[in-house]
Amino acid sequence: MSDQPLLTDEEFDELDRFLMSSQCGDETMAMDALNGYLSAIAIGPVDVAPAQWLPRIWGPTPQDAPKFRDAQQSARIHELLSRALEEIRVTFEVAPKDFEPLFSVHKFKGKELLDAEAWCWGFLEAISLNEAAWRPLRASSQAILLRAIDLLGAEEIDDTQLVLVDDPVKCHKLAVEVEASVPQIQRFWLKPLQ
Secondary structure (H helix, E strand, O other), rough: OOOOOOOOOHHHHHHHHHHHHHOOOOOOOOOOHHHHHHHHHHHHHOOOOOOHHHHHHHOOOHHHOOOOOOOHHHHHHHHHHHHHHHHHHHHHOOOHHHHOOOOOEEEEEEEEEEHHHHHHHHHHHHOOOHHHHHHHHHHHOOOHHHHHHHHHHHHOOOOOHOOOOOOOHHHHHHHHHHHHHHHHHHHHHOOOOO
């Protein structure tokens, strides 16, 4: 277990402000997508080096890298990102049932509904860093665990899948399914592959 401190609310807000600032491009992940991205890295089948996962936070190309004021700000933001990842890892080590994905919440017809689309997109972005490593889950009887994540986070889905996500209530139900599936995905990787 890590001895890094958890992110304080102020540090979370600091990271959020930076990601939304003009120093970052339009392709930079927002906090909900970042949380999904880091969650997949934390619970995935293989360790992913920071040199591999950090650049994708800013966007798909090297030109998307943020314009840090100076080396100190760069080090600070990278530290906050590393601690955010470590916090997710520690949660899964110590109390996986306590993990709460950072979903958006929207009002619809007077009710608050979860919106996990950005979170799931981030999760799938992390899977894309090493799809071969995730293949055993996709090829197993447990592949259903990724169903809701795929439906909500995929860039494109077919017409038969579109009807499953065509209203906020359906998407809310899928978000609840995602939240329940993440600890099970982590457990899948803890078992020896048959």
